[in-house]
Amino acid sequence: MIVDLDKKLIRLKVVYYGPAMSGKTTNLESLSKLEGLKLAKIDTKGERTLVFDFSTKKVPVSNMTAYFALYTVPGQEIYKDMRLTVLKGVDGIVFVADAQAHRLEENIRFFELLKEDLSKVGKRYEEVPKVIQYNKMDLDNVLPLEVLEEKINKDGLSSVCASAIRGKGVKEAFSMIEALLLSRLERMLG
Amino acid sequence: MISGYFVSQQDFVDLVNGYLSNKEGILGIYLEGKSIELYIEKGYIKGFYVEMEDLVDSEANTLSLLIYSLFNMLDNPNALFAFKTGVERDNFLKLHEPISAEELILQLQLAYQEFKSLLTLIITPFATLRVLKPFDGMHHYDGKTVISAILTSKNTLVSEIRKLEELLRSGFLDIGQFITPEVNKKAFEINYIVKNVSLTNINVFSIFESLKLSKFTGWISISKANGSYNAYFKRGKFLALYPYSPDFFGFLLSTRKDYTISIVSMSENLLENFMLRHSTKKLINNLSDDFVELGKIFLGIIRKGFSGLLTLQRGNERMHFVCKNGVLLASLLDRDGIEISKMEPYKESFLLELVPFEPMENFWEVLHLLLINTVYSIILRHSSQAIQSILYYLASSDLFKVVEGSVYFRTDPKGRKEEILGFLSFLLDVGYKILGKEKLEEELENSLHPYKEIFKILDLEDYTKLWSEIVIDS
Secondary structure: OEEEOOOOEEEEEEEEEOOOOOOHHHHHHHHHHHHOOOOEEEEOOOOOEEEEEOOOOEEEEOOEEEEEEEEEOOOOHHHHHHHHHHHOOOOEEEEEEEOEHHHHHHHHHHHHHHHHHHHHOOOOHHHOOEEEEEEOOOOOOEOOHHHHHHHOOOOOOEEEEOEHHHOEOHHHHHHHHHHHHHHHHHHHHO | OEEEEEOOHHHHHHHHHOHHHHOOEEEEEEEOOEEEEEEEEOOEEEEEEEOOOOOOOOOOOHHHHHHHHOHHHHHOOOEEEEEEOOOOOOOOEEEEEEEEHHHHHHHHHHHHHHHHHHHHHHOOOOEEEEEOOOOOOHHHOOOOEHHHHHHOOOOOHHHHHHHHHHHHHOOOEEEEEEOOOHHHHHOOOEEEEEEEEEHHHOOHHHHHHHHHHOOOOEEEEEEEOOEEEEEEEEOOEEEEEEOOOOHHHHHHHOOOOOOEEEEEEEOHHHHHHHHHHHOOOOOEEEEEOOOOOHHHHHHHHHHHOOOEEEEEEEOOEEEEEEEEOOEEEEEEEEOOOEEEOOOOOOOOOOEEEEEEOOOOOOHHHHHHHHHHHHHHHHHHHOOOHHHHHHHHHHHOOOOEEEEOOEEEEOOOOOOOHHHHHHHHHHHHHHHHHHHOHHHHHHHHHHHHHHHHHHHHHOOOHHHHHHHHHHHHHO
16 A cells, blocks of 8 residues: 555555466456556566556545555466565455366465465465455356355455456456455544 | 665565655666666656666667666665655656556566576577578667667567567577677776785886886885885876875885785776875765765765765775766775775675865875975984974974974875975075085985986986976076
8 A cells, every 4th residue: 555645645556366367367458448447568478468557446535535556466487576576565455266177276376375475575464355256157167156165265255256258247356355445444544 | 865775676676666656756776886777756767877888879779778777686686775856867868658666667577587588598698699581670680789689679678588589499590609798898907916025026126117118007005014105107107106205215225024015907097096095085084884874875976976986994894986977987895905896885884985086196296205305304414403403393384294304294285386395495495505505416416316216217307307407506
């Protein structure tokens, strides 16, 4: 969170985290279409894109204005430095899981990796608001929601099913993390 | 203003990615003897300054150049930094599109990763490219160095690196010879020709003659247990002696076992600044690191275009940073001898000295001190105790002092030629009145005779003759 006291602005950083090709970028692309966001892209090799955005909607909170900056992290190991850079200063996480059965282990591994990465950037896992989005639920080979919840969401986080490529569950996932962050902010600002 | 040290990549990333994200000002980074400045406005980098003259050309893609010049920060993150408000330099490079601090860091990390992959194919960025099979746009690469090809491309640095890697892997391009980077032309040298050799083993006259003929640039250090004399030469000509002392010429004539000599050659532009270690006009003198932030000092050096010498002392070790117009020419380490060093500056427990540039030639003052002492000793030999006492009193001033029968400068005599000449004329006048002109000339001739060879070698002979004619005949 970055607070600009002069301009009375609070910038909240939301990172879409998850395994490579789980649909993080598709989420942001869909969201940008739905919300009219401006996206900037940095191409990473092998995977698709790392997208981030600085001009999203602004929400009044107390006598200040909060706005969101959305990021995705590259899932590949060689970009772990970039992943940590993106996570630095994160305020909220949308964990994008690939609901396909054969990617379950990778989802679980990345969820553990999230805990490690948060610790590396000086954040306590428990203190960072998180939501889980089970993406690609429109495909045939997906696991049932109950299984996904049992295997991935062991902490009972808020979760949503999605098909980001069809724009489903995208806005919902963002709204969930937005609500968590704003209520937290309101508590902080009294 | 904040300043400090980067000790890890993460420090650099955190500063740029966090602290600068909504700031305005200049981030100065001092890394491996080079400085990089980023000009930031509302969290966006709008321009930069980088000391990579060989890479900066009018065709360079400025964003690619900026990112490439920051690769060193990821290779070796040990650097000093300072951030402050201010205006950019005149010669800074403007980015066509300002880039946010955060995006810069991400682009940098990405490009660095890709570049490491490319390096496995090219060995060095200064490898020359040659076309093996024709392809569209091949003229951009043929005969160019890798570094030139990627920095002059209109593509982003990342995409150009990828494209180049692809062209190399698919056999369209190959690497040829390596071009020596221009930066090496700036390399400075320090070489010990003789190191700590007893004066008894040296034929000083032969050495001096040889140095003169070889147009030697550097210094000769004659050391004893409690100090040393440093005589500086530029292209074979005697330039200066520190500390000021007439005794130096006497030592050259003696073969004292307890004296050692070192002869060190040094690049000319380094030498002129290195001599500043003897300057008495210090901006900062022996200030403990408890009171000063080194990052701020380096930033000040860059911003003010400072020329001079920055010295850090820790115990018996000294680090000298030779600066010219705000650019660090070289770092020298004085530890059992002087050497060019790439060591990072001390981070703690040091004393700091900062000396601005001033000409350090002092052969005129040194020579006149020798002449003053010559006349002074002649007078002492031929005068009564009472005259000696009066002379002792007269010779002590804010400029001169008398110690054990010899006259020394009490303070830095530069810019006080009239006083020096005045005192010498006064002594000659006293000598003339005591001995008469003929006797005085004879005594002077006898006293200076032993130095004749030295004067000849040091090219001071004509100078002393001229002086004799002007002063004595007058």
